[in-house]
Each structure stands twice: as structure tokens, then as C-alpha cells.
Amino acid sequence: MKEYVFYKLFGKYYIDYSIASATGLCNIYDMKWNKQSLDVVGINEERLSSLVPATYIVKNLKSEYAYYMNIDSKTPFVIGASDGCLSNLGVNAIKPGNAAVTIGTSGTIRIMSDKPKCDEKERVFSYVLTENHYVVGGAVNNGGVALRWFIDNFASGKVEMAKKLSIDIYDYVIEKASEVPAGSLELLFLPYILGERAPYWNANAKGAFFGININHKREHFIRAVLEGIIFWVYNVGKALEETTGKINTIYATGGFARSDLWVQILADVFDKKVLIADSHESSSFGAYILALYLLGIINKMDDALKMVSLTKEYKPSDTNHKVYEDMFKVFQCLYESIKQYF
Structure with missing residues (x-):
């Protein structure tokens, strides 16, 4: 759900480590998508969002949403955690x-x-x-x-x-x-x-x-x-x-x-x-x-x-x-x- 919201706001798919660590598809020791898990479910890494820490900050909000929310497009968005x-x-x-x-x-x-x-x-x-x-x-x-x-x-x-x-x-x-x-x-x-x-x-x-x-x-x-x-x-x-x-x-x-x-x-x-x-x-x-x-x-x-x-x-x-x-x-x-x- 959060991945989709961020995609709409910024045009890119991100997933924070805390959400990813709950999927069963992520190795929590190196914070990478786990190939063995992906093979089990039959998908590859390209089908998943980019892994980022909960401390990751995104800027450059799409102009239409910046206008709608009446905020600067450079406002920092912290991706946060679960x-x-x-x-x-x-x-x-x-x-x-x-x-x-x-x-x-x-x-x-x-x-x-x-x-x-x-x-x-x-x-x-x-x-x-x-x-x-x-x-x-x-x-x-x-x-x-x-x-x-x-x-x-x-x-x-x-x-x-x-x-x-x-x-x-x-x-x-x-x-x-x-x-x-x-x-x-x-x-x-x-x-x-x-x-x-x-x-x-x-x-x-x-x-x-x-x-x-x-x-x-x-x-x-x-x-x-x-x-x-x-x-x-x-x-x-x-x-x-x-x-x-x-x-x-x-x-x-x-x-x-x-x-x-x-x-x-x-x-x-x-x-x-x-x-x-x-x-x-x-x-x-x-x-x-x-x-x-x-x-x-x-x-x-x-x-x-x-x-x-x-x-x-x-x-x-x-x-x-x-x-x-x-x-x-x-x-x-x-x-x-x-x-x-x-």
C-alpha cells in the first residue's frame, strides 16, 4: 500500500526495510531480496520495489500533488517504517x-x-x-x-x-x-x-x-x-x-x-x-x-x-x-x- 502511494507521489517504487523484512522475501542480514525465496514464489528481483532504509528521504514531489497539498515540491518525505x-x-x-x-x-x-x-x-x-x-x-x-x-x-x-x-x-x-x-x-x-x-x-x-x-x-x-x-x-x-x-x-x-x-x-x-x-x-x-x-x-x-x-x-x-x-x-x-x- 505504501509502495503504491510513494509511486503516485514520486514516480518510483520504494519499499523500506521494515516492510520488506515482513514479506518473507528479504534477507534481513544483508537487506537484499533473497534469491532462494524469489525462486520459490517464481518472480525475479525486477518485479519488486527498490529496497531502502526507513531513514531514506525522498524529495521532488510531483507538481500536481505539491499544488494539491499546498506544499513545496522539495519538501522532504521520510519513507519511515512499519x-x-x-x-x-x-x-x-x-x-x-x-x-x-x-x-x-x-x-x-x-x-x-x-x-x-x-x-x-x-x-x-x-x-x-x-x-x-x-x-x-x-x-x-x-x-x-x-x-x-x-x-x-x-x-x-x-x-x-x-x-x-x-x-x-x-x-x-x-x-x-x-x-x-x-x-x-x-x-x-x-x-x-x-x-x-x-x-x-x-x-x-x-x-x-x-x-x-x-x-x-x-x-x-x-x-x-x-x-x-x-x-x-x-x-x-x-x-x-x-x-x-x-x-x-x-x-x-x-x-x-x-x-x-x-x-x-x-x-x-x-x-x-x-x-x-x-x-x-x-x-x-x-x-x-x-x-x-x-x-x-x-x-x-x-x-x-x-x-x-x-x-x-x-x-x-x-x-x-x-x-x-x-x-x-x-x-x-x-x-x-x-x-x-x-
């Missing part, structure tokens, strides 16, 4: 041990590294931000979309109630779920309603509720959905720790970061401190920081530390973590036990 790489930069998760967790429609957990990290079990991957900054992590298909699915199909009657109270439907149902104790009375949700990516990469994975008993009400199911999504991100996080080292602090971003309950569940499951940045749009802010650095307005990207305003801190509950630790063991076993039937 949303995932920039998200880490935008929330200050750029030091070892600092992870960025984003949950919107889908979800991710990523850590910055000074070199690529190879997971021999093929659970997580390395993106390239710059020659000295690599983002290692994994993405999950089922983030907020799983909550949306449940609300649309099993809590639609609450929409009118939320409207009468002038409350957002998500705030309303999550507030009800906050009245339920951690663990949702041993109700577990496997959130694979759209198949799943990291760490198992199984497009055939299916969702499930497990442990239902007569005491469970709608609010227990809603909390179980929130917990199940975090459990799966935690599963990726454990694979990430095996690959890159221990996670010490988590920076939360995305739509879920507006929910105190959901972020507290994240802190309790991981047993880590969670920090919230002032801006939930971390990828956009990361792009802004990258541009400032390249234009010489800041001296180094680490100066972003001074620019990111942290507004809230969540500390894990030992009691809740113990509940989640026991439930997570069951959660992992469930996937392994039923995957043969997907």
Missing part, C-alpha cells in the same frame, strides 16, 4: 527488557534489539527498523475483534441500556466484567475465532469456552474473553523471552489501553509493571520521532525517551497472578489437546 516497529519507538520501548503490547482489532508484543534474533522454533520474527534497531515479536489475530464478536452476538441487548446511560457499550460491559473475580470462576476462553498467528501459526485454529458451570453469567464470559486474549499474548511473550531475554516492563498501547480492567489483567498475567503513554497512537508518534531525528531536530532516536509522556502505571497483584498462573497452564494444555480436531 506500524509495529514505530509503535515501540512511539511508546519508549526501545531498551532491552522493555516490551510494547498493542491490542486493537488484533494484538502484538514486541521488543527492540540491536541485532536480529532468530527463534529456532519459528514462533516470533525480527523486523528491521534501522541498521542498529531490530524489533522482535509476534502478532495475534484475535485481539479486540474477539470482544467485538462477543458483544455483537451475545450482549446486543445491552446496547440500548448503555445508550440510555450515555456510556460506550464497551465501557459498559467491561465495567460489569470488573465485578467478576480474576479467573472468571475458572472459565477459560480460547480466542482463535479468526485462526491464529504467533506463536503456533495455525489458520485452522478455532475458539472455545471451557469450564462453564451453572454459576457463570454474561459478565463472567466477558471477563473470560478479556483474559483469554491476554493469555494468548502472554503465550507469545514467553516465546519472546526465550528468544530475546527477560521482559521487565511493558508499555501498553492501542484501544485496550483505555480500559483499566484490561490493562490490569495484562499486568497480573505477566506479573510485570505496565506503563501507559499519553498517546495511544504510538505508531504515528514513532513516525514523528523518526522524522525529527532524520531532519536533525533531535540528535538521536533515544531522545524520544524525553518526549514520551507516561500517564499511568499498573502494578501486578500477587493474588491475581497466582490465579492466572494456574489457569494459564490449563489454557496451554487445552490448545495442545484439541488442536487435532480443528
Whole structure:
């Protein structure tokens, strides 16, 4: 998508290293198109865009677009990077041990590294931000979309109630779920309603509720959905720790970061401190920081530390973590036990 936009604006096809490193066609160690991969898919290098670093600056905007946008045609355009790489930069998760967790429609957990990290079990991957900054992590298909699915199909009657109270439907149902104790009375949700990516990469994975008993009400199911999504991100996080080292602090971003309950569940499951940045749009802010650095307005990207305003801190509950630790063991076993039937 970005390649096409740049082609329209400048008449040339470019692709930045971070996007290219996600294609499976690029060698992230020499940043060249990989001939073996190209042979597998049956194309040659001439069919692909020119590889450039995320720090690449393009000028000479086509006159019609310069006129339309009312800017000088010599205005520098920084090609930038992928949303995932920039998200880490935008929330200050750029030091070892600092992870960025984003949950919107889908979800991710990523850590910055000074070199690529190879997971021999093929659970997580390395993106390239710059020659000295690599983002290692994994993405999950089922983030907020799983909550949306449940609300649309099993809590639609609450929409009118939320409207009468002038409350957002998500705030309303999550507030009800906050009245339920951690663990949702041993109700577990496997959130694979759209198949799943990291760490198992199984497009055939299916969702499930497990442990239902007569005491469970709608609010227990809603909390179980929130917990199940975090459990799966935690599963990726454990694979990430095996690959890159221990996670010490988590920076939360995305739509879920507006929910105190959901972020507290994240802190309790991981047993880590969670920090919230002032801006939930971390990828956009990361792009802004990258541009400032390249234009010489800041001296180094680490100066972003001074620019990111942290507004809230969540500390894990030992009691809740113990509940989640026991439930997570069951959660992992469930996937392994039923995957043969997907």
C-alpha cells in the first residue's frame, strides 16, 4: 500500500526495510531480496520495489500533488517504517527488557534489539527498523475483534441500556466484567475465532469456552474473553523471552489501553509493571520521532525517551497472578489437546 502511494507521489517504487523484512522475501542480514525465496514464489528481483532504509528521504514531489497539498515540491518525505516497529519507538520501548503490547482489532508484543534474533522454533520474527534497531515479536489475530464478536452476538441487548446511560457499550460491559473475580470462576476462553498467528501459526485454529458451570453469567464470559486474549499474548511473550531475554516492563498501547480492567489483567498475567503513554497512537508518534531525528531536530532516536509522556502505571497483584498462573497452564494444555480436531 505504501509502495503504491510513494509511486503516485514520486514516480518510483520504494519499499523500506521494515516492510520488506515482513514479506518473507528479504534477507534481513544483508537487506537484499533473497534469491532462494524469489525462486520459490517464481518472480525475479525486477518485479519488486527498490529496497531502502526507513531513514531514506525522498524529495521532488510531483507538481500536481505539491499544488494539491499546498506544499513545496522539495519538501522532504521520510519513507519511515512499519506500524509495529514505530509503535515501540512511539511508546519508549526501545531498551532491552522493555516490551510494547498493542491490542486493537488484533494484538502484538514486541521488543527492540540491536541485532536480529532468530527463534529456532519459528514462533516470533525480527523486523528491521534501522541498521542498529531490530524489533522482535509476534502478532495475534484475535485481539479486540474477539470482544467485538462477543458483544455483537451475545450482549446486543445491552446496547440500548448503555445508550440510555450515555456510556460506550464497551465501557459498559467491561465495567460489569470488573465485578467478576480474576479467573472468571475458572472459565477459560480460547480466542482463535479468526485462526491464529504467533506463536503456533495455525489458520485452522478455532475458539472455545471451557469450564462453564451453572454459576457463570454474561459478565463472567466477558471477563473470560478479556483474559483469554491476554493469555494468548502472554503465550507469545514467553516465546519472546526465550528468544530475546527477560521482559521487565511493558508499555501498553492501542484501544485496550483505555480500559483499566484490561490493562490490569495484562499486568497480573505477566506479573510485570505496565506503563501507559499519553498517546495511544504510538505508531504515528514513532513516525514523528523518526522524522525529527532524520531532519536533525533531535540528535538521536533515544531522545524520544524525553518526549514520551507516561500517564499511568499498573502494578501486578500477587493474588491475581497466582490465579492466572494456574489457569494459564490449563489454557496451554487445552490448545495442545484439541488442536487435532480443528
